[in-house]
Amino acid sequence: MGAVLAIAACSRGGAQYAGELFEVDDFYGGIVADEPRAALVGREVLNAGGNAADAVAAAYFVMSATMPSTAGLGGGGICVVHRGEEDRIASEVLDFLPRAAAGGLVAVPASARGMAALSARYGKLPWAQLVAPAESIAQTGEAASRALARDVALAERKLRADPQMAGLFTRADGSMLGEGDNLRQPELAGVLGQIRAKGPNELYGGVLGQQLAASAQAIGAPLTIEDLRGVQAKFYKPLAIKWGDQQVFLPQPPAAGGVSVAQMLKALDGADDNNRAAFLADASLRLTANRAQWMQPNGDVTQPSDTLISDQHVAQVMQGHQSGRGTPAASLPFPAQRVPENPFAAGIVAVDAEGLGVACNFTMNALFGAGRIAQGTGIILAPAPSDRGFGFSALAPMIMANDNNGELYYASATSGGMAGVLAQAELLYAVTKERVPLEAAMLRSRVYHGVDPDVVYFDVSGDDNPSAALSAAGYQAEQREALGRVNAIFCPRGTPSDPDSCQLRNDYRGNGLATLVSGR
Secondary structure, three states: OOOOOOOOOHHHOOEEEEOOEEEEOOEEEEEEEOOHHHHHHHHHHHHOOOOHHHHHHHHHHHHHHHOHHHHOOOOEEEEEEEEOOOOOOEEEEEEEOOOEOOOOOEEOOOHHHHHHHHHHHHOOOOHHHHHHHHHHHHHHOEEOOHHHHHHHHHOHHHHHHOHHHHHHHEOOOOOEOOOOOEEOOHHHHHHHHHHHHHOOHHHHHOHHHHHHHHHHHHOOOOOOHHHHHOOOOEEEOOEEEEEOOEEEEEOOOOOOHHHHHHHHHHHHHOOOOOOHHHHHHHHHHHHHHHHHHHEOOOOOEOOOHHHHOOHHHHHHHHOOOEOOEOOOHHHOOOOOOOOOOOOOOEEEEEEEOOOOEEEEEEEOOOOOOOOOEEOOOOEEOOEOOOOOOOOOOOOOOEEEEOOOOOOEEEEEEEEOHHHHHHHHHHHHHHHHOOOOOHHHHHOOOOEEEOOOOOOEEEOOEOOEOOHHHHHHOOOOEEEOOOOOEEEEEEEEEEEOOOHHHOEEEOOOOOOOEEEEEEOO
């Protein structure tokens, strides 16, 4: 299993471990991240008087040094933000996705701009205080986490193909960097130091930006200072669906995972099937196959999002489903084709006692991006989105809240492509509609049909092995180590009115950390 559910900030008060969840007195804030050091720095920021936005921004910058595989400065991301303060209630999306530069081969780095926008609009602490921990970590070095070591092992061929990448992610004896090995990045520390001291605009138009553009061009990546100056972080209205008495807020395309989460929630809500595994297999098959009809390679859609998440459209996609019986992919009423996608992303989720919640996904458009470093900067560049599976279409952070009274009830972020997107929907359904405790819901096995080949994939959790149920439904099934990774915070009685009800959980399928501050 992954890291423990939560760690109380001892200097601020007490928390009692009760079974598998902490019972918290005087909850002030909490954060869950895919990389442990980032989560701990986020907790320190909360402990210093920062809010959820400050914690996420600081944790992101740390992750840019400790998990550059999925959250490097060369990439971008997307967040859903909810503010629950009286007379200032708002829910919106912050878009800083890593879109293509004018040359069409490389993405324009956007994460620093995104975190600056988040800090300016919602944060409390000075900018320099949010960047400084990451600068220090990059300068002095940090023991590689299990999360990073896993990514290094997966990307060994890519990392060995480039001398600079190999120099950073291999040991002196030529073997790959492993858990506990020191990862020191002085060039990246210098960049973070300039961003800290001069602000994010230094990366997008100052001397640093000019250096980055020149370094990228020197290795054949057509990134220009004009590309950098044109980077914008945009706030816009989220995709929203009614969920009981609340609303679920999701990103709009081209982060098309938001549409798929909404569709899966509606499919689950309309289900009447006593074979959970078979239903998940059939629903994921149908929704994934149908996605190929409306999603373009860059994540844009051919139909309005509201149409795609309507009850009528979801019912049409699920038409023909038979309880307990598998559907052959070839028999679907729409072509059963698979869409290549990038399953690699990083997630950070934070909430605080004032009702501010932030759920973010970050991506390099591929694991370790383009596998090239802009010389002298330490920044790993990201490839431009393409129909070869590079991109951000499967990002889907989400928040469940009430836009009338401001209460926030749930926030999560996922990785793992479409399998993770649909797992995120099932997790919310389990804790809100089935009343399954968050810990138990996270430990359920997951099931996903990726269309082509006509095979159902599943993972196993303890005694929860769905293989027999899938076979009984007529599916060919194969076990996988993990299907998706979801970080979640559930506040069943809502925050800000009852923040002590909040529960935090990092997915045991990953190696992240959930941590909190109490007793302020």
